[in-house]
Amino acid sequence: MARIAVIGAGMGxxxxxxxxxxxxxxxxxxxxxDTYGGALRRVERDGFRFDTGPGLLPLPAVWRDLFVKTGKEPLEDRVDLVQVDPAARHVFPDGTRVALPNASRAGVVAALDEALGDGAGQRWGDFLVRARETWDRTRRPLLEEPLWPNWQVLAEKEPYPSVPVKRLLRTRRARTLREIGAFELRDERLAALLESHALAYGLDPRTAPASTAVLPYMEHAFGMWYVRGGLRELARAVYERCLARRVEFVFGAEVTRVVEKDGRAAGVELADGTVAEVDHVVADVDPARLRTLTGHQLDGEGEVRADPAGEGKGRAVLLLALRGEREEGAAHRTVVHARDRETEMDFLVATGGEEIPSTTATVLRPDDPTLAPEGHEAAVVSAVLPAGLDWADEGTVRRCTDVLLDAAERAVPGLRERLLWHELRTPAHTAEETGARPGAVPPPAFAAAGGRLLHPANTTRLPGLYRVGGWAHPGGGLPHAGMSGALVAGLIVEGPEFRGSQ
Structure with a gap:
């Protein structure tokens, strides 16, 4: 039996x-x-309850597998897991609206044809077939296996099977998400639908590799799921499973140093000077903090290192307490697209400016009576913005609030008349709650793009020290966090020869 210290109580x-x-x-x-769950936090006020982190669960099989492998009680016995239908309603700048059924190719094709015109659904359906091929090619190395030592093969080859297109007497193939929209989808609204999946993680579709097409495919193939009471209930269920398996938790305990002995991680030192000697250390912290804890570089030449450029996007979340019940037919999730996508992307890439433009925002309105006093509704509006904005400035907070309220008005009828109060949660809150600097949200790992969107391996150059969670392979997102936990456990239990789930 080994002694293992885990730094952080995030989902990974x-x-x-x-x-x-x-x-x-x-x-x-x-x-x-003083609590668990990382970004899966909850705010309660005046009888209203809000998720401040992820509000929906893609690929629930990852967490089902955790409960199967750690006990006889399945996930559904611990949380009320329901499929969201439609998966999303999209509101485009020209006023077009379309509701996409959950996990139904025929239903999505029909809905897009009706809303966007004949042929739109077929082009999207054909794209999903190619996205599935990308998923099949990358699923194991990017989700189910430790990062390959020869990871460069993932960086060099684009796995998306793009369609050759004649452009200016040349044959072109899509290499970015933006080019998929231009060459293959050929509709600004379909392109916006595609790009919204990348924007949700702060990725610029103009440079994001075509392999990011797996994001809409995952949503289409495995559906989008909600946990009654909010996603915080998933964190609670996993925490309770840990307690049932006799995991010990010490809250209010800040680790200030990873102790080394004989060239390997041998313990952790706390802020009060206490040292816990262990055989392995597992760190669920962002790269900057981990470097501080160890005092030296954890990856050598030729290994994947954390990309500082990928650490600067955070999630702003506007909590809305609404008078009256949600109207009949209201969608659980509405994606409100930016009025000008180019301006939005320039702002995101430039890490901000004085004015915050219209941005692609997600409005969540769960049909869940546990979230609000009787006869009222709790809604959440979120968008990814530069985390480095001056969130202590009242003007920045006011401008962000106005932008998110504008998006919410396009999704919620009579919003202003129904609004009881609102509260903005900024990346500064994320930084305080998770320790990630500066409140950034890590994207999942993707192939191609020279390895720019890969994450460092779960093992490190310091024997006995492992990385887990969104800042390590396979990156951010709830499914990926769960898989990172499985990979780290496999590496410790089975050793370096561990090759992932079968």
């Missing part, structure tokens, strides 16, 4: 802890805040 850390405990190891989790 919880997933690893439960699996390691079941394997017979003694696991202690040190969390600097």
């Amino acid at each position: 850390a919880l997933a690893a802890s439960a699996r390691l405990a079941v394997a017979g190891h003694r696991v202690v989790v040190y969390e600097r805040t």
